[in-house]
Amino acid sequence: MMAELGRQGGEGADVIVKVDGISKSFGQIKAVDNVSFEIKQGEVFGFLGPNGAGKSTTINILTTMMRPTSGKATVCGFDVLSHATDVRRNVGVVPQEYTADEDMTGYQNILLCADLYGLPRSDSKPHAEELLKLVEIQDAANRKVKTFSGGMRRRLELACGLVNYPKLLFLDEPTLGLDVQTRAAVWKYIRTLKEQFKMTLFLTTHYLEEADSLCDRIAIIDHGRIIKVGSPEQLKASVGGDIIVVGVREAEPDISSEIMKLPLVKEVKKKGAEYRIKAEMGEEASPEIMDLVRSKGLHVTKISLTKPTLDEAYLELTGRNLREEEGNRMQNLSQRITMNRARS
Template identity: 75%
Template structure:
């Protein structure tokens, strides 16, 4: 396949990442097993999964750091195996580690990244200033990175990943170990990148509420397989939807059958003076339930609406068993180092 064909291949489609039957084996162990998914242009795509589920391996293959065992992956219109340099030139990578050189200033670090991408200094010096402004580091730009706090380092990593004007940015655990304020700031930048720069973002995180509020679509990977893929709402709905609990006086007659007839209600159960109603859209169903209960002459003593969290969906899909043996020592050490540096 020529480069032109590759370019044309996604020219008509809305996908910036296309993965088909992707697999990776390390010896006997199959880290990623026949995974297929797509990432749409301009979306924030969340890639979630327990440690050792195959997240990093997949990202490393997509960013051309690891060769594929089998399958196909196309990033920015180019096959990662056949045209790795074309892919590298078009994507930005913000690794989980703090990779900035401590002996250099923030500004010099960004320029170094620019040099690695082959961006002429005339352009990278100007762009570096823009990026430092974006991540609000312009005042600290001339300071050595060894004097930076964890949050500043993280923001610098983000700026480094953007120096090559990527159309797709990979973010591996961008908020790991950061305090609440810095996390909020990082989210703000991520959203700005999507809006102002119409960039596609591919991110992994262990903070599920973060994935819920940021991501347009989420894929959950476990044991090397994609278990579920969809919008956060779809994932939450897949574990059974909202739960409405309506309290009535215990002596009053049972109207479960009538409630069950409501179109938005999926199931009803009654224990004592409490109806437990499952619904696909709890916010719309609950007023209907109140109206019906009153119409039947019952007294509503209390009502509550619980929406499932992404945590529940995640635990439902990946199981509640604790993972202890699966992650490797290196990855764990790197994660610990990142956490401790983030808190510095």
């Protein structure tokens, strides 16, 4: 419990990551520009943004691999600059690249990681087997990593990131370049970690559906700045709400103004015998609309509810312009290597 004593600050016990105005410049490029956010214990927090938005740089700062140019960040209660080793001890990292040693077996790789965390072999041996089972590569445990497929490598990386029993796991683009099956498996493991091991997860992705289905909260980041933070639902709602289309048998009377008075409804348009209604929380709004229509003695012939996708929210917030890959040379290189190996 030495680690506990070194902790600083008494801010809410449920805040596991506190980032306060960090910036990182590479020469002229501001990769991260005055970013602040908090991650709560037990949540899956996602960084969503296009390539070169500053996602990996933020992860690298929080995992003490890079020093911020300015600002302060606390991870698991430890300052990333002054208590870097304590941060490293407490968090798990699954970097974007494939980091396993190709000449060693999967099992040996996990043991090597455990050694780097200073875990005794008596503990790390059973733990390695447990982790191999968790990511379902126990059958290939004694094969050299160079014979692994991209998906197996990614799962091994995940196992290596879990070797020190982390409270907080960082995943940098965990599904970059993977096939659909492996991606689904990685998603499953992430949910297991959250639900079964009560782990806090911080992941970066540029896949919208990944952020949508995994994250409790998402920060949309672009050009090194956080544009918006919220739950996927909140972000979608920020686009303007759900679309409810109600068809009625009777074209008259027009009850648009009555529908408009309902608390969740934001906009009503009538076209013939069809009402196009924009509302917040469509699931709750639509029964209310049904009740209202019926109370007016009208008959509902059809009803549909369309939810806005995160894509729309994302494109609205980050713009529709195509991106040239920015980032630095090293990041571009490592991303290319990652993509190539994922496809092997």
